[in-house]
Amino acid sequence: NLSLDAEFLLHGVSELDLVTGGTPSTLLVHGALSFPLCLDRSQRCFLAAARYGRGRVVVATHESQLSSPKLARFLLNAVSWLDAGRKGLVAVDPRLKKLCSLLSQAEVKSQLSQLVGDISVYCCTSYSDGDAERIHAFVAEGGGLLVGGQAWYWASQNCGKAAVAKYPGNRILNRFGLSILGQSGRAAKYAPVGPGEHYHFRRALLLFSTQLQEHQEPTEPLKGWLHPLAQDCAAFLHIPAHDCPAYASLHRILTKVLKRTGIPQVSRHCPVKSNSKEAVLLCMATELSLTMTDSTALVQKSPAGVCAPPVTVEIDGTNPGQTAWRSTGLYLPEGHTAVITCPCLVVGAGLQVQVGCHTDDLSKAKELKRPPVVIRTCDVACQKQSISCLWGGLIYIIVPAKSVLGNVPITVEGAVRAPFFKLG
Template identity: 80%
Template sequence: KMKPSATYELLVDGVGPWDFTGSFVPCELLLVGEDAYPVLVSSKKQVLIAVSHYGKGRIVVASHEGILKDSKFSQFLRNAVAWLKPSPEALVGIHPHLDSLSQLLLMAGAKVQAGAELSPSLGVYCMDAYDSTKAKDLVDFVKRGGGLLIGGQAWYWANLSLDAEFLLRGVSELDLVTGGIPSILLVHGVLSFPLCLDSSHRCLLAAARYGQGRVVVATHESQLFSPKLARFLLNAVRWLDAGRKGLVGVDASLKKLCSLLSQEEVKSQVSQLTGDLSVYCCSSYSDREAERVHAFVAEGGGLLIGGQAWYWSSQNRGKAAVAKYPGNKILNRFGLSILGQSIQAAKHLPVGSGEHYHFRKALALFNRHVDKHEELKAPLKDWLQRLAQDCAAFLHIPAHDCPAYASLHRILTKVLQRSGIPHVSRHCPVKSNSKEAVLLCMATELSLTMTDSAALVQKSAAGVCALPVTVEIDGTNPEARWELTGLTPPLKPRYLVITP
């Protein structure tokens, strides 16, 4: 697979300034997949053109179909079609709505079939985004190696999701005392959202949209067949089914769920993942079917999955559950991760319609707080400790060649560069629930992912700490574990280490 940087260079080769003046109003593209990355971003950080891979094929998406018709973008369009082709001689099919694109490509010497319908004989298909009748055929076309150039805007019909309301309809309490010790979730995707938060903003149930499909995650497998959660589970299966009234496949480890579903006349059977299922229910303890599960959800399937990661963490010390735990090799792509910490099972209220914690929302507020030097106030003031812990967890997800994660790493790095790393001493301690604690946590974890941790310190070294530097470490805590992070400013400090 071509690296994102190489793809970008190919797509913008010979392209001059982007001119978006004209009659069309582009929308903003939302990038959620690990293989998706932007090509063009506006001054307001809105993604206007993006690309992705799916299966053996490639996709280029423009934020308005007008981009595909305008001669101002002809060089980019030629580059895009060349990148999308599975072979140099591949035939390019153009939907009847994009006649002007046919002319642009013909002038460039491309082999074009104007007014074409989707066909296996094509190597690339170009269309607008307003016809969903061929969605399954398009997915199969790209999956087998075809290229798709598509453009459209959705600003005129977009509205807020009511997904959480549907999932929690009729649910006044979520009793998670189901016979197991749950873990907690990191909800980090732009289309993922919490359904159950405790008083410390730790997430215990969550859901997400991904591609054409949907996902619901529980933090212990026993939650997936507990009669105490029957109303929630029925809502979840119906939401995941998306109105198809299809067959629900249940892994043998969760077979008790079938009896709950049968009480509401939901068709279910003990089954492995097969193509005729509408919803698949399983535990999170294996990644053997990860690629099949990703494809199943992306192409419209619903996934109900649950499990804890604290036991795995206890058996795999030194490994980050967010990156290495088998279930997260499935879930990370959906913007959800099961963390290695345990939490006492208890009863909780479902997430309400008001403001509630979400990692990305909290990070955006923190970024603004640092940027504008605003007074720390609710809700961010109450979210800082959770934000610090979630930042630490998120930064363990490998970001190499994954723009979706790397972009957040860059945001965190810029926050640190603007604010500077807080000065800490006996006379200047840091409180756990403070802006400084979040910054120190970010700095520590980022330093472990960077080859040059000094890049985190944009301000002068004198602005970070003064010479001489004495670091006092109280090592009397038998539970403490110290790691050398390499996070030091470009100085030669003197360390005083106090040991028991």
């Protein structure tokens, strides 16, 4: 019973003071056996826990939270819950010396060490995935894991990469149904999650799907959860699903929702509010399409095929300056798929294929007059590859700075020539 677990973890805790000397990240709580412990008014999560196999996990969103005297009651509860009554040894990573001191003062048997020997609970930061397999096995076999760290700095240094998928700590945590996001949160005092209904990604998604199926307008509590649901959908869909049945099943649920309801129309004449069911559907459609090589699966009626023959264009692959866009002069209709063929010499040379030219992300806009993200970009990683874009657009080849590839022939199948205007 996860509510009893939360009650145990928060016993005697009336306030969670996260002003601990660091800026926290936020968490995505997406597992069936994961649950939040600290939410702000926007439903952003800062502390969470989960069961996995025979073991248990507690996650904090900054390592300073793991050694703060302000959170001593919570930390002692967490270690006790993770220990599951074994009264075993708690191993603390040497980078968390203050936590070891805090535990020693409370007469908890602990030592500074790595994940070795006969231990009951392991405490570490989220900045390395070097022990990912050992940690997964340790927890699955009944061990307890207390981990803390933020991902916003990593995200700022790795632009274009999704922290939920690529951040080292998430290579460990995703499997437990918890992920540290690349956004920062506010270090403040928060009330712990109380009894009763509260936001959880899976719960919100189930309510959303049910009310859509019954043709209902969103009611409380879902009405107040629409904005975080859209954000969490976007984050969740960046987690690779190909090797995880639990993730793949959620992808199928989202696809069915879109197939059943259709993708909402949005334009200057038909705007969509950010806290509406239409905004959630647009976000789902956008992010799901980015996980597919063929986005026709999201379209209620499959678009007719493009009858135009393959077109070969020559792209200037030499670029002494900054990153440059080279237009192919071709257009990919919405919902269609193009097949791009390149010479083997340019594979892995930094070229990218991009469909669409409007690169701004409007996900945080209060009102949408177009889908929040309307481009699709992929690396030229093999000689022949497919690219699909739900919204369609002009096809460009992105040439990186300092490229010296010379003229590069690119063959495109499935696109049409874009209209061309010539003055005079």
